[in-house]
Amino acid sequence: MKINLKHLALFVLAGITLNSCSDDDNDLVFEDAPVISNFELGMGSTHGDGHVAYAGSDIHLEADIIAEAGVQSITVDIHAHDLDVGDGEEEWDFAQIWDDMEYQSINPTFHEHIDVPSNVPAGEYHVILTVTDENGNSTEVVGHIDIMKPIMVSNLSIDESVMRGDDFHVEFMIEAVHGIHHVIVDVHAHGLAVGEGEVEWDFDEEFEDGLHEETEAEFHEHIDVPATAPVGEYHMLITVEDEEGNTHVIDRHIDVTAS
Template identity: 30%
Template sequence: MKHNKLIAGFLLIAATFGACKKDDDVAELSAPVISALEIGPDNNKTAHPGGDVHVEAEITATANIESVTLEINPKSGTGWKLNTVYTEGFAGLKNAEFHKHIDVPADAALGSYDVVLKVRDSNGQETKVESTLALQNDPSLPSLAGFEVGLNAAGNDLHAEARVTSPNKIAQIIVEIHGKDWEKEFSYADANMVGQTSYNFHKHMDVTAAPKGHYHVHLKVVDQAGKAAEFEEHFDKP
């Protein structure tokens, strides 16, 4: 009996120790970390109605990412509001790059906005970082009409086209293609493009090396005044 009681006591202590150790292991997993938050090109924290706003950050979550939430709200009064939860491409990862181009409604009210990026991990821990955004009207910025991209049946050629308008004259156009495991940049400064205030952009880009997956296409128009506007489309490579 004494021998059995000793064994039972030992097992109880071992089980308790194991449970405590598991609790300690969970407790030791730190909350998610968000770094290098960038709002707008070169972190200029500005955007324009009818365009888009670039939001980028690096995320690390020891306990794996569960979701990422982006909130944009006016500092005061009424205005444009956004609350989007992202899981696809993030859930289950320990490290991720958050890189989104968010469309700004053409009728969005000008003014100052609060931007909050939140990351929640699988343990329920949440981290958030805050920044600001100014919606400004700038009719001199480059703009696009009819922007579209398309992949050929062979999956090796991507065409991109758009009608570009640039009051300060075009300096160059940059196309960046990126997915989970592949990215490439194409830069154009053709003689018949540079110095024009309007241009029919139509290019074909070699994407043979890109693996299957979902891709973002960013078309950036830089004008001769040093201003730039960036626009986004998507495609899937089967």
């Protein structure tokens, strides 16, 4: 049997080449860090550049991710710096890691909605999205979002005193992203002496006309005080409620005088 040495040499070389390629595939390492693009954040399911969310609602987050080595985890961190914390409010920081199969791929789309507590301070918050791949490389993108109250009151004008038998003036502007349901005005006193000819007076009324379902409206009312109302300090609570049950309360006092 004759052996063609030339053909044998080519056969051996081909085998070495194939084995070398196989070893190279086994040792292949992707060095590039993940790429994050089309980062969106905003209110509810709103897409685009409006970086606004509302307390008691949610923040929409979305981004396209390319990770040649595959995604290991995605982290979202939300925090603020030096915001004034009002009565009934609490500082809010958010951090969560997603490392489930839904996002562990080469090019996933990240899409989540983050609930915002109703008692967070309004203001600017930082949003950091971090993607880490299977090789430990990470990339982060930073955004900012304004968290606002669902009901905002401005240009407040309320009389501080009123002569009984007259009326007092209450006026302010309302902005309610979910629409106004109603405004309730409650005026009452505690422990006032009721003199001769006087009658204890409380006021509690619901206002809807010109307000109901409006997202922006002016509240302007004149409230009559009976001539028989006892003189003294009265406590006034004005409650603005929206169509989703969120409320904004204005707390004031007014003096009822004899003359």
